[in-house]
Amino acid sequence: xxxxxxxxxxxxxxxxxxxxxxxxxxxxxxxxxxxxxxxxxxxxxxxxxxxxxxxxxxxxxxxxxxxxxxxxxxxxxxxxxxxxxxxxxxxxxxxxxxxxxxxxxxxxxxxxxxxxxxxxxxxxxxxxxxxxxxxxxxxxxxxxxxxxxxxxxxxxxxxxxxxxxxxxxxxxxxxxxxxxxxxxxxxxxxxxxxxxxxxxxxxxxxxxxxxxxxxxxxxxxxxxxxxxxxxxxxxxxxxxxxxxxxxxxxxxxxxxxxxxxxxxxxxxxxxxxxxxxxxxxxxxxxxxxxxxxxxxxxxxxxxxxxxxxxxxxxxxxxxxxxxxxxxxxxxxxxxxxxxxxxxxxxxxxxxxxxxxxxxxxxxxx
Amino acid sequence: xxxxxxxxxxxxxxxxxxxxxxxxxxxxxxxxxxxxxxxxxxxxxxxxxxxxxxxxxxxxxxxxxxxxxxxxxxxxxxxxxxxxxxxxxxxxxxxxxxxxxxxxxxxxxxxxxxxxxxxxxxxxxxxxxxxxxxxxxxxxxxxxxxxxxxxxxxxxxxxxxxxxxxxxxxxxxxxxxxxxxxxxxxxxxxxxxxxxxxxxxxxxxxxxxxxxxxxxxxxxxxxxxxxxxxxxxxxxxxxxxxxxxxxxxxxxxxxxxxxxxxxxxxxxxxxxxxxxxxxxxxxxxxxxxxxxxxxxxxxxxxxxxxxxxxxxxxxxxxxxxxxxxxxxxxxxxxxxxxxxxxxxxx
Amino acid sequence: xxxxxxxxxxxxxxxxxxxxxxxxxxxxxxxxxxxxxxxxxxxxxxxxxxxxxxxxxxxxxxxxxxxxxxxxxxxxxxxxxxxxxxxxxxxxxxxxxxxxxxxxxxxxxxxxxxxxxxxxxxxxxxxxxxxxxxxxxxxxxxxxxxxxxxxxxxxxxxxxxxxxxxxxxxxxxxxxxxxxxxxxxxxxxxxxxxxxxxxxxxxxxxxxxxxxxxxxxxxxx
Numbered sequence: 001x002x003x004x005x006x007x008x009x010x011x012x013x014x015x016x017x018x019x020x021x022x023x024x025x026x027x028x029x030x031x032x033x034x035x036x037x038x039x040x041x042x043x044x045x046x047x048x049x050x051x052x053x054x055x056x057x058x059x060x061x062x063x064x065x066x067x068x069x070x071x072x073x074x075x076x077x078x079x080x081x082x083x084x085x086x087x088x089x090x091x092x093x094x095x096x097x098x099x100x101x102x103x104x105x106x107x108x109x110x111x112x113x114x115x116x117x118x119x120x121x122x123x124x125x126x127x128x129x130x131x132x133x134x135x136x137x138x139x140x141x142x143x144x145x146x147x148x149x150x151x152x153x154x155x156x157x158x159x160x161x162x163x164x165x166x167x168x169x170x171x172x173x174x175x176x177x178x179x180x181x182x183x184x185x186x187x188x189x190x191x192x193x194x195x196x197x198x199x200x201x202x203x204x205x206x207x208x209x210x211x212x213x214x215x216x217x218x219x220x221x222x223x224x225x226x227x228x229x230x231x232x233x234x235x236x237x238x239x240x241x242x243x244x245x246x247x248x249x250x251x252x253x254x255x256x257x258x259x260x261x262x263x264x265x266x267x268x269x270x271x272x273x274x275x276x277x278x279x280x281x282x283x284x285x286x287x288x289x290x291x292x293x294x295x296x297x298x299x300x301x302x303x304x305x306x307x308x309x310x311x312x313x314x315x316x317x318x319x320x321x322x323x324x325x326x327x328x329x330x331x332x333x334x335x336x337x338x339x340x341x342x343x344x345x346x347x348x349x350x351x352x353x354x355x356x357x358x359x360x361x362x363x364x365x
Numbered sequence: 366x367x368x369x370x371x372x373x374x375x376x377x378x379x380x381x382x383x384x385x386x387x388x389x390x391x392x393x394x395x396x397x398x399x400x401x402x403x404x405x406x407x408x409x410x411x412x413x414x415x416x417x418x419x420x421x422x423x424x425x426x427x428x429x430x431x432x433x434x435x436x437x438x439x440x441x442x443x444x445x446x447x448x449x450x451x452x453x454x455x456x457x458x459x460x461x462x463x464x465x466x467x468x469x470x471x472x473x474x475x476x477x478x479x480x481x482x483x484x485x486x487x488x489x490x491x492x493x494x495x496x497x498x499x500x501x502x503x504x505x506x507x508x509x510x511x512x513x514x515x516x517x518x519x520x521x522x523x524x525x526x527x528x529x530x531x532x533x534x535x536x537x538x539x540x541x542x543x544x545x546x547x548x549x550x551x552x553x554x555x556x557x558x559x560x561x562x563x564x565x566x567x568x569x570x571x572x573x574x575x576x577x578x579x580x581x582x583x584x585x586x587x588x589x590x591x592x593x594x595x596x597x598x599x600x601x602x603x604x605x606x607x608x609x610x611x612x613x614x615x616x617x618x619x620x621x622x623x624x625x626x627x628x629x630x631x632x633x634x635x636x637x638x639x640x641x642x643x644x645x646x647x648x649x650x651x652x653x654x655x656x657x658x659x660x661x662x663x664x665x666x667x668x669x670x671x672x673x674x675x676x677x678x679x680x681x682x683x684x685x686x687x688x689x690x691x692x693x694x695x696x697x698x699x700x701x702x703x704x705x706x707x708x709x710x711x
Numbered sequence: 712x713x714x715x716x717x718x719x720x721x722x723x724x725x726x727x728x729x730x731x732x733x734x735x736x737x738x739x740x741x742x743x744x745x746x747x748x749x750x751x752x753x754x755x756x757x758x759x760x761x762x763x764x765x766x767x768x769x770x771x772x773x774x775x776x777x778x779x780x781x782x783x784x785x786x787x788x789x790x791x792x793x794x795x796x797x798x799x800x801x802x803x804x805x806x807x808x809x810x811x812x813x814x815x816x817x818x819x820x821x822x823x824x825x826x827x828x829x830x831x832x833x834x835x836x837x838x839x840x841x842x843x844x845x846x847x848x849x850x851x852x853x854x855x856x857x858x859x860x861x862x863x864x865x866x867x868x869x870x871x872x873x874x875x876x877x878x879x880x881x882x883x884x885x886x887x888x889x890x891x892x893x894x895x896x897x898x899x900x901x902x903x904x905x906x907x908x909x910x911x912x913x914x915x916x917x918x919x920x921x922x923x924x925x926x927x928x929x930x931x932x
Contacts, residue, residue, distance in 0.1 A: 266819030267794025
């Protein structure tokens with residue numbers, strides 16, 4: 001019974017960790033695939049439209065290979081906010097993110113992330129209406145299944161000018177992505193921010209430059225913190241499980257003392273009995289780890305982690321229709337083994353010792 | 366303190382490990398004091414042989430199996446702690462990227478003393494605990510023949526417990542310590558500017574110890590030596606060949622030399638070849654990129670540790686069979702590790 | 712008589728358990744002897760046998776097995792003696808319920824490190840010697856009382872003990888089985904084992920080299 005409880009607890013812990021690791025990997029992969037430096041315009045500390053006139057200055061910075069203007073915004077679709085990205089046609093054509101269907105061939109087509117497609121029940125060939133300042137109809141040309149530089153599993157990607165029209169921006173973009181030569185990341189970011197002090201710099205705000213390293217740190221920290229809080233709850237549970245495991249296994253001691261007393265009459269020593277019982281507990285621990293891992297895999301990959309996924313993705317249903325990315329190597333197996341052994345072996349110490357010390361004469365009278 | 370799932374579970378593990386190590390130290394000290402007390406009582410009573418045997422029986426019967434249980438649990442926790450600690454280090458990389466950290470090695474350069482203590486004391490504690498269990502098994506066999514357990518066993522148990530406690534404390538201190546203060550430079554400056562300059566010069570020769578022919582020759586020699594030792598009193602059916610303590614000393618010396626050769630080979634030959642970067646000599650990065658090599662590294666480290674056991678067991682009074690078993694175990698581990706390395710070299 | 716036949720000696724051995732006190736008593740069972748102990752219930756027969764087997768430790772005095780002092784021997788040494796030299800038969804046969812008969816018989820061979828196949832073979836041979844070849848795969852609760860006692864004897868003698876201690880081995884079985892049991896014990900005695908039997912059975916006493924009487928924890932002359 002103790003082992004069953006441990007397996008269930010492990011399965012939930014490992015499911016959560018696998019979900020968090022999967023999301024962390026995807027997010028970091030997105031950051032790695034993205035620009036070296038991301039430039040935005042801050043007005044009163046909040047992001048505001050970046051004027052087209054600043055793009056040429058950014059493109060001219062030493063070390064910059066290319067400067068790509070983007071519009072990244074949110075539109076309500078199917079009752080939920082969905083990210084919409086407007087990308088220049090030249091970059092869309094260069095994009096090689098794994099897609100199902102065809103590439104975009106004209107401005108009336110969009111690429112849809114698979115998570116958005118599942119949430120809105122859309123597919124290749126479906127018609128999509130983007131309605132912000134202006135309503136525009138698009139056809140879904142392909143579904144994005146993998147991480148790409150400009151595409152995302154969670155976004156709708158259309159051509160830049162179409163995005164301008166939808167959001168009503170005529171001479172501005174929301175941000176500029178700078179692709180730089182190796183090793184120039186920090187220098188370009190610093191140079192971009194120095195533009196604020198250059199003669200003729202626009203007023204009414206500040207140019208902010210965020211490097212890939214800073215973004216990676218922010219992404220990693222947010223996932224780490226969430227994963228840490230989740231694991232901390234289970235760590236408390238595991239800490240309580242250690243004495244609980246001991247107490248539950250102690251209840252199974254009485255019938256074993258008779259058997260052990262008998263074994264000692266036939267020549268088993270206390271050390272032999274200890275070895276046997278300790279090995280049994282080791283097998284229980286390893287078995288619980290393996291079962292917990294298998295259960296977690298099924299819970300996550302086959303069932304979509306119901307009751308758990310909503311903790312990691314806002315606005316997700318308790319029983320989600322979509323499968324979230326989950327990563328089962330290398331962390332979950334190690335944690336499974338660590339947690340299982342750290343509960344079963346110390347938890348059963350006292351019981352094992354008491355059981356093994358049973359004297360034949362005490363037990364057999 | 367960086368709070369992520371890996372760190373939280375590692376804190377739990379090392380916390381439990383600390384408690385078990387503390388219990389092992391307490392049990393060892395209790396056994397030592399009990400033995401000393403009985404020795405005094407025995408001398409006072411002038412019990413002769415009976416007093417001596419009473420001392421041997423009471424101390425070992427009362428404390429030996431419990432110590433064995435505690436040290437076995439400690440060894441198991443230390444063993445699973447090794448990959449977990451590495452994963453913790455690896456997990457810190459993105460969060461410390463703005464400090465110049467690019468890989469797990471870079472993470473180790475923040476709070477390096479605590480990292481080193483954790484990485485060194487842990488395997489030492491595991492070694493001591495596993496060795497104690499081997500001693501206890503040999504002592505149990507001697508006990509079955511009528512001999513008594515040795516007092517040095519209790520000292521070794523105390524040592525293993527103390528090492529485990531120190532390692533757990535160092536690990537917990539590392540997790541709690543702030544990490545955002547230090548900045549690290551590119552790991553290409555691993556061994557200092559002068560050495561880095563040497564490495565960047567294609568004309569510089571690598572250490573001879575790391576040459577592939579040296580590594581594979583030493584592996585073959587070690588395998589032969591372990592195979593011979595594993596046969597105890599015979600050499601493939603040729604009876605009468607006895608391997609004395611000098612052979613065990615030679616085997617231990619070979620294992621120690623092999624440790625240095627292996628490290629040089631992995632760093633100077635294997636890492637650049639597998640990673641595809643001629644000047645990138647980082648074992649951490651190698652383990653990150655190729656997970657099979659992590660298992661190989663563990664096998665080879667355990668093989669070399671086990672290869673020193675025949676000498677220590679003989680010193681502790683083993684007649685040869687326990688040492689032969691250790692040699693056979695070491696051979697299996699060494700061959701497993703070597704096979705995985707060979708596959709990656711092809 | 713074989714070279715490894717064991718003698719048993721009690722020197723001023725005393726043992727207390729609650730209100731009952733055994734001894735101090737002196738006893739010498741020569742190597743290769745057949746000795747019987749008779750006495751009323753609660754007189755200390757079982758305690759004496761358990762002291763001889765190392766299942767209990769004396770409060771004072773010495774229990775010597777062929778000159779080796781068992782009183783202060785390490786627990787591992789006593790366990791080894793029970794595996795290799797001493798066989799003990801309980802009055803009521805006791806088994807581990809979830810193991811088969813063969814596994815119960817081979818229980819003492821496990822710490823010796825024998826392979827499973829070897830253990831099964833020796834268990835089968837031991838059962839066959841007692842006419843129980845066909846019960847090896849059954850569970851102990853499926854056996855009759857006589858079969859259970861014979862299985863217990865097989866377990867106690869599988870390792871060819873040089874000292875056999877039997878606590879009323881025929882008490883819980885019928886006459887025919889009792890005769891079978893005694894015949895088997897006599898066979899072991901003929902092969903050189905020292906046998907110490909506590910019994911009310913006159914048939915057992917008939918062959919005794921040494922007949923002991925115990926009352927209220929003391930040997931009666």
